[in-house]
Amino acid sequence: MAQRKPRLAVFKFTSCDGCQLSLLDCEDELLAVAERVEIAHFLEASSRVLPGPYDIGLVEGSISTPAQVEEIRRVREACRLLVTIGACATAGGIQALRNAADVAEYQRLIYPAPEQIRALERSTPVADHVAVDFELRGCPIDKGQLMELLSALLNRRCPRLARHAVCVECKARGAVCLAVAGGGPCMGPVTQAGCGALCPAHGRPCYGCFGPKENANVDALVHWWRHVQGVERAQIAAQLQNFNAAAAAFEDAARRLEGEK
Amino acid sequence: MSGETTIRVDYLARVEGEGALHVRYDQNGVREVRLEIFEPPRFFEALLRGRNALEAPDITARICGICPVAYQMSAVHAVEAALEVQVPEEIRRLRRLLYCGEWIESHVLHVAMLHAPDFFELPSAVELARLQPAVVRDALALKKAGNAIVALLGGREIHPINVRVGGFWRLPRAGELAELARSLPAARERAEALVHFAASLEPPPFPRPKPYLFVALRHEEEYPMCGGVLSTSDGRSFDPGQFEDHFLEHQVPHSNALHCLLEGREPYLVGPLARFHLNFAKLAPTARALAEAVGARPPRPNPFGSILVRALEVLHAVETAQEILADYRQPAVAAVPLAAKAGRGAAITEAPRGILYHRYDLDEKGRILEAKIVPPTSQNQRTIEEDLRFLLDGLLGEDSDLVRRRCEQAIRNHDPCISCATHFLRLDLERVEEVP
Numbered sequence: 001m002a003q004r005k006p007r008l009a010v011f012k013f014t015s016c017d018g019c020q021l022s023l024l025d026c027e028d029e030l031l032a033v034a035e036r037v038e039i040a041h042f043l044e045a046s047s048r049v050l051p052g053p054y055d056i057g058l059v060e061g062s063i064s065t066p067a068q069v070e071e072i073r074r075v076r077e078a079c080r081l082l083v084t085i086g087a088c089a090t091a092g093g094i095q096a097l098r099n100a101a102d103v104a105e106y107q108r109l110i111y112p113a114p115e116q117i118r119a120l121e122r123s124t125p126v127a128d129h130v131a132v133d134f135e136l137r138g139c140p141i142d143k144g145q146l147m148e149l150l151s152a153l154l155n156r157r158c159p160r161l162a163r164h165a166v167c168v169e170c171k172a173r174g175a176v177c178l179a180v181a182g183g184g185p186c187m188g189p190v191t192q193a194g195c196g197a198l199c200p201a202h203g204r205p206c207y208g209c210f211g212p213k214e215n216a217n218v219d220a221l222v223h224w225w226r227h228v229q230g231v232e233r234a235q236i237a238a239q240l241q242n243f244n245a246a247a248a249a250f251e252d253a254a255r256r257l258e259g260e261k
Numbered sequence: 262m263s264g265e266t267t268i269r270v271d272y273l274a275r276v277e278g279e280g281a282l283h284v285r286y287d288q289n290g291v292r293e294v295r296l297e298i299f300e301p302p303r304f305f306e307a308l309l310r311g312r313n314a315l316e317a318p319d320i321t322a323r324i325c326g327i328c329p330v331a332y333q334m335s336a337v338h339a340v341e342a343a344l345e346v347q348v349p350e351e352i353r354r355l356r357r358l359l360y361c362g363e364w365i366e367s368h369v370l371h372v373a374m375l376h377a378p379d380f381f382e383l384p385s386a387v388e389l390a391r392l393q394p395a396v397v398r399d400a401l402a403l404k405k406a407g408n409a410i411v412a413l414l415g416g417r418e419i420h421p422i423n424v425r426v427g428g429f430w431r432l433p434r435a436g437e438l439a440e441l442a443r444s445l446p447a448a449r450e451r452a453e454a455l456v457h458f459a460a461s462l463e464p465p466p467f468p469r470p471k472p473y474l475f476v477a478l479r480h481e482e483e484y485p486m487c488g489g490v491l492s493t494s495d496g497r498s499f500d501p502g503q504f505e506d507h508f509l510e511h512q513v514p515h516s517n518a519l520h521c522l523l524e525g526r527e528p529y530l531v532g533p534l535a536r537f538h539l540n541f542a543k544l545a546p547t548a549r550a551l552a553e554a555v556g557a558r559p560p561r562p563n564p565f566g567s568i569l570v571r572a573l574e575v576l577h578a579v580e581t582a583q584e585i586l587a588d589y590r591q592p593a594v595a596a597v598p599l600a601a602k603a604g605r606g607a608a609i610t611e612a613p614r615g616i617l618y619h620r621y622d623l624d625e626k627g628r629i630l631e632a633k634i635v636p637p638t639s640q641n642q643r644t645i646e647e648d649l650r651f652l653l654d655g656l657l658g659e660d661s662d663l664v665r666r667r668c669e670q671a672i673r674n675h676d677p678c679i680s681c682a683t684h685f686l687r688l689d690l691e692r693v694e695e696v697p
Contacts, residue, residue: 064303
């Protein structure tokens with residue numbers, strides 16, 4: 001008897017759709033993947049929706065409304081393995097910038113009738129609400145990492161995902177070190193690899209879109225920027241508070257920087 | 262049929278973002294059509310306040326993973342207008358090349374993977390690939406060619422990192438451009454094949470009693486992308502800086518997206534149909550000739566035929582990319598120098614789904630005091646609701662499965678990007694037979 005194909009589901013919470021689009025952007029692999037799995041729930045790509053349970057659930061987006069707090073629990077129950085994909089799902093996303101602000105004020109700024117809008121005070125990572133089995137970082141995720149993850153899960157092995165800093169990728173591709181060569185405040189030393197050191201290779205300081213690496217010493221980097229490179233506090237704060245603003249290592253460092261004033 | 266029928270589709274599939282449709286009708290006609298957008302709000306305009314204007318292209322790109330280049334292009338043009346800087350023609354051409362990549366990638370995604378399955382009554386491109394393997398494989402290759410342009414100019418396909426106010430971080434190398442140029446003849450053949458495929462599809466008849474009011478940019482020399490005058494199909498034209506004087510946003514109770522109306526009352530349509538209608542003569546030569554050959558001249562009022570217009574725009578974008586590469590001159594600098602100053606700047610560019618407006622007010626340190634962003638889907642929302650109303654008038658006696666399918670398709674005709682509009686679409690098609 002033929003073995004049942006694993007069932008793949010893709011769910012969206014608060015996000016830009018870019019990370020799930022990464023799957024459709026795997027032009028060379030997409031049809032092969034579709035042969036190996038049953039795409040059971042992927043609203044962006046298919047109007048056929050099969051009920052759970054699912055073997056692999058990919059979750060994009062942060063939790064930012066009262067309804068989503070309930071929905072993510074249902075998704076967790078329906079998925080054997082739950083994988084969060086991208087900066088919104090793993091760290092709250094750019095919309096987590098509101099966590100330090102007054103949401104009611106934000107609503108008044110944009111909507112004439114803010115009472116019709118339902119949004120939580122904070123935009124939070126999925127792992128704050130339910131157990132997560134794997135995560136893919138990045139804003140957006142890297143297609144290569146996505147294929148590695150799916151391939152590993154389908155072949156019942158552990159995915160090989162880098163946990164080291166962007167710096168290692170920079171050295172590997174022979175890019176000039178911007179942190180040393182005076183190219184501006186580069187987040188590479190505290191940011192998890194996965195992008196292939198894209199920004200530094202374009203002469204641009206890393207802006208941390210893959211979020212903090214394991215055991216990142218953000219304070220030391222902030223100290224170096226401020227007291228050796230003379231970077232302005234506002235620019236440092238902006239570097240820490242962008243696409244992974246609610247990642248603990250970046251959020252805490254930003255708070256300490258604020259406290260130093 | 263007695264009583265009232267409510268059709269409700271909770272999650273509209275094959276659109277970008279989260280939304281729903283709610284339709285209520287009885288034997289006398291349509292009572293209510295509501296396109297509900299429940300994509301959670303992300304408050305971009307609020308969180309931009311206080312940020313450095315140079316961050317606007319990277320932050321606003323995150324509004325949409327499907328068309329990040331459009332956000333980056335409108336943002337850089339608006340901030341450059343506020344700072345009163347002009348970029349050299351060579352930089353402008355590279356930006357158009359990047360934009361061609363996004364038009365190809367985004368349109369092919371919609372044509373082949375989101376919209377085409379409707380014409381075969383299939384749930385997705387995966388099933389279409391079993392029926393029409395060559396079409397889907399070629400489309401994927403074509404989409405990849407568009408993504409290759411974005412990746413070369415932008416560093417990566419989604420949320421490019423190489424765009425900056427004033428130009429680029431790094432200019433592409435001659436060898437990289439030459440390699441890209443060598444890949445495009447194959448892409449052009451595939452784009453022509455996609456046009457023939459789209460032309461072979463039979464759109465359902467849709468006699469719209471009220472013609473569309475089209476709005477698109479018009480440029481003296483180019484089929485519009487970056488730059489030009491805002492024009493309407495009834496002969497009005499506006500400078501992009503006057504946009505907010507004439508295009509007014511309203512909040513409606515059933516949507517997290519703001520509706521935008523011309524002069525506060527007129528629904529209008531932006532996107533491929535509007536551009537095609539207002540700029541047909543400016544299409545690249547092969548695209549225009551092929552449009553004539555397959556009988557696709559404007560006016561083309563049937564929105565179910567928009568798939569063909571999108572395919573023609575793909576061919577146009579491939580051809581334009583080839584032209585830009587053939588005349589390429591390397592810019593003297595990757596980016597022009599900038600100086601912070603107070604001011605206001607607005608810009609409109611043609612995102613794949615239509616005009617995208619950005620406006621920024623800056624303080625003397627170049628920080629954003631106020632930001633205003635009007636994406637294409639919020640502009641089209643009212644017109645899509647009108648389409649559904651007219652469509653339903655002709656379908657009242659039909660089976661509710663057909664009604665539901667047709668309604669979903671009618672929404673996909675306009676490739677709504679709901680992530681953009683709130684910055685998904687739930688389609689509420691619920692049939693309730695009431696026994697009198």
